[in-house]
Amino acid sequence: MLRRLYCLLLRLHPPYFRQRFANEMLLIFDEKTTADGRRAAARLMADGAASLARQWALRPRFWEQPARPVADGGPHFLSFERYKLHKGALLYGALLSVAIFAVLGITFNYGIHERLRSARASISNEDPKTASVQCSKASFGTARSTAGPRAANSQVTLGPRSKEPQGIWARLLYIFGKPSPSQQLQEDRSAQSQREAPAQGIISANAQGGAAPSDTPTIRNLKIQLPHPSGKYGVARVAYDWVDGNRREPTAKYPDARREVMVYLWYPVERDAGLTAAAADYLPHAELIARNLSRAELQQGWGYSWPRVFSGSVLTDTHKRSPIAGDGERFPLLIFSPGLGLSSTSYTSQIQEVVSRGYIVASIEPDESAVAFPDGRVIHPASDPAFGHGPAAEASSEVPAGAWSEYLDRIHTAGMPRVESRAADIRFTMDQLAKLDKNEDQTFPFAGRIDFHNIGVWGHSLGGRAAARACRLDDRIKACLNADGVGPDGPVFPYESAGLPRQPFMWMETSQLPPAINSILTSYKITRKDQDKGRQLELIAKEQELQACPNGSYHLMINGAATNHYSFTDWPLLEAEGQGDFDKASHALEPIEAYSIAFFDKYLKHHDAALLDEPRNTASAQITLKKYGKAR
The missing domain is CATH 3.40.50.1820 (Alpha/Beta hydrolase fold, catalytic domain)
Structure with missing residues (x-):
């Protein structure tokens, strides 16, 4: 139950944070809770709540700092200690975080168990800007111009998710109101998928294998195909x-x-x-x-x-x-x-x-x-x-x-x-x-x-x-x-x-x-x-x-x-x-x-x-x- 709640906590973070840090935070959670039990889980939940507060409530204050990496920094960002936050802003963020959990516990008490069960499979590295990935087999070694853009080898479409609301409260409603993600979005790491020479760029693991894309793919289901070389060899x-x-x-x-x-x-x-x-x-x-x-x-x-x-x-x-x-x-x-x-x-x-x-x-x-x-x-x-x-x-x-x-x-x-x-x-x-x-x-x-x-x-x-x-x-x-x-x-x-x-x-x-x-x-x-x-x-x-x-x-x-x-x-x-x-x-x-x-x-x-x-x-x-x- 604690792990599911932690997955949900990560899912509430902004997209750029989930992209970079969610996998790492979940791995740390699994290691620490296996070794130290509930006490470690409680500490990590508090750390995740503080991270959530920083990323949403205090984000405008971060943008005032000279280096953008501070704005995107995770809970273990090495240079974070250099930037002191105003106590009032920190208190506001903490109260907001507590309020979020109160709303979750009261409003969504019924039916939340089923949603959390699906959250584990679709951990928060999901990119909300992507809806579908359609890949066709690429011709191997398509040439490109000497200094121009690389030639496109197949169709790759990444469109916005339909009707996804913006803002944290609309996002909470959306998370619990949408259908559960498919449990079939599992990573395909077979060598055969590489030999099929997929389109360069971000591609769906399911699309690589020829299957029709199912629900919105998570980052774990997205592979990166480096640009295909254009020479004759x-x-x-x-x-x-x-x-x-x-x-x-x-x-x-x-x-x-x-x-x-x-x-x-x-x-x-x-x-x-x-x-x-x-x-x-x-x-x-x-x-x-x-x-x-x-x-x-x-x-x-x-x-x-x-x-x-x-x-x-x-x-x-x-x-x-x-x-x-x-x-x-x-x-x-x-x-x-x-x-x-x-x-x-x-x-x-x-x-x-x-x-x-x-x-x-x-x-x-x-x-x-x-x-x-x-x-x-x-x-x-x-x-x-x-x-x-x-x-x-x-x-x-x-x-x-x-x-x-x-x-x-x-x-x-x-x-x-x-x-x-x-x-x-x-x-x-x-x-x-x-x-x-x-x-x-x-x-x-x-x-x-x-x-x-x-x-x-x-x-x-x-x-x-x-x-x-x-x-x-x-x-x-x-x-x-x-x-x-x-x-x-x-x-x-x-x-x-x-x-x-x-x-x-x-x-x-x-x-x-x-x-x-x-x-x-x-x-x-x-x-x-x-x-x-x-x-x-x-x-x-x-x-x-x-x-x-x-x-x-x-x-x-x-x-x-x-x-x-x-x-x-x-x-x-x-x-x-x-x-x-x-x-x-x-x-x-x-x-x-x-x-x-x-x-x-x-x-x-x-x-x-x-x-x-x-x-x-x-x-x-x-x-x-x-x-x-x-x-x-």
């Missing part, structure tokens, strides 16, 4: 676990431990390979990782999308081990380094698109992300300055209020060891692949298929800085792309004294600041005006660096309302609350993919790249491309 992925005997593991407790590197190799396969090969999971060994990490660590590594990632609700076009495509030709090699704390699989959509255009991509798992090795070991995320640990956090505490440049200088300096380690991982990966190719190891299926004369490196955020560093250290690399890997006031190239990279270089960035910057500005009393002034001065210095690159460089600015630092990842796609949100995130990713591929096509495949000569705006973003030196 399919995509497959294998994993390699390598140990570098020449380097010690910096995060290990034992001084003799050697550096261990987990690499995913993504490669082109024939389009029909998906008919016979098993579909690859979005995140390999997700169950193993989930059992070994806390919820805080899961959210740290996968954001608000972690319930979808670890429930197997993300569908891709990547398959397990399959024969490489072609008749013996070699494919250019790209080595990818992800952002700080992120798994390289968080970039699956972009990697799939690149591989489908005829590239082999080696993505390196960073040690500050949770890594599951093939033998079953799970490495917890390493302590990192950006998460409030280590020398950078200590250095930042010494910076006086308002000293924005000094703060960032300390952060960049403290992050250099990790940049150096990542750059060494990139070079080690090239060494390992070359060794396997040279020895023609019978167990290495790519012998003779990697073009080692055309190697590019590519990274996002911290990974972009590591890519730039690796370029300066290794002439085997022929092209370098740094995707938003520069701090707001940081240098384009780490270790400026070491010189500039000799390879063609592209610096790609978005005009929107990362969300975390807003909270940093607030906590260090930096005004937006002062920070913008500093950025303008630093931009001049950055352009001077780009002009000095010996073999030419590009500066690509993507200015779009829906484009920010995380648009380079799958996060906006996975956090979509409806098809409209998914489409916005997908369109924001398109110019990132298009210009990345155009850059590598020009310098690794030696093809003409019209986009680099005549940049075009997209429906979602304005593109500004500056060329320096030999790139002109």
Whole structure:
């Protein structure tokens, strides 16, 4: 009975809260009540009531705060303690919460048991904006334009629920007055549903299997199909676990431990390979990782999308081990380094698109992300300055209020060891692949298929800085792309004294600041005006660096309302609350993919790249491309 009442309590929360936090809160409730019984249930019910009061009654007050995440924050939002609420408003919210339960107990005494029984099956992650999802089978590999919207592969309709009232009291009446949700809305996780190549976006589990959609689907019944790659090749992925005997593991407790590197190799396969090969999971060994990490660590590594990632609700076009495509030709090699704390699989959509255009991509798992090795070991995320640990956090505490440049200088300096380690991982990966190719190891299926004369490196955020560093250290690399890997006031190239990279270089960035910057500005009393002034001065210095690159460089600015630092990842796609949100995130990713591929096509495949000569705006973003030196 208590669990049913708790489900009802979660159901009364606003839609955006249920989307992000209801699953987590229900899991916590089950764990705590199993271990501690009714006393824990009472505490969690009180916590849920307080959460309900905050989300409905005090919501306007939250909007006055400088960071929007506070408005959407759940009961365990890490920065919530910074924002003090007025006692009168808090009392009002508590009284309102009590009044709600009084109304429920008196008015709906009869018939409530049947409604609560259905609430458990349709837990509050239901999205009230969606009514029906109609999917038809998609044609596999539908092409799309180079910089335009992704081609629609089938019909996906998400309409508003008919006659759903707005407001909390109307919503209460609606909850108890509508028919019980169907008990048949159960999650379908079969591999067959992936091989049917459903429409990209948010899709119904029942619709995947061919059955007619029943009642309004809940979030648990909605899967995310990442955008289908548009190239002529399919995509497959294998994993390699390598140990570098020449380097010690910096995060290990034992001084003799050697550096261990987990690499995913993504490669082109024939389009029909998906008919016979098993579909690859979005995140390999997700169950193993989930059992070994806390919820805080899961959210740290996968954001608000972690319930979808670890429930197997993300569908891709990547398959397990399959024969490489072609008749013996070699494919250019790209080595990818992800952002700080992120798994390289968080970039699956972009990697799939690149591989489908005829590239082999080696993505390196960073040690500050949770890594599951093939033998079953799970490495917890390493302590990192950006998460409030280590020398950078200590250095930042010494910076006086308002000293924005000094703060960032300390952060960049403290992050250099990790940049150096990542750059060494990139070079080690090239060494390992070359060794396997040279020895023609019978167990290495790519012998003779990697073009080692055309190697590019590519990274996002911290990974972009590591890519730039690796370029300066290794002439085997022929092209370098740094995707938003520069701090707001940081240098384009780490270790400026070491010189500039000799390879063609592209610096790609978005005009929107990362969300975390807003909270940093607030906590260090930096005004937006002062920070913008500093950025303008630093931009001049950055352009001077780009002009000095010996073999030419590009500066690509993507200015779009829906484009920010995380648009380079799958996060906006996975956090979509409806098809409209998914489409916005997908369109924001398109110019990132298009210009990345155009850059590598020009310098690794030696093809003409019209986009680099005549940049075009997209429906979602304005593109500004500056060329320096030999790139002109």
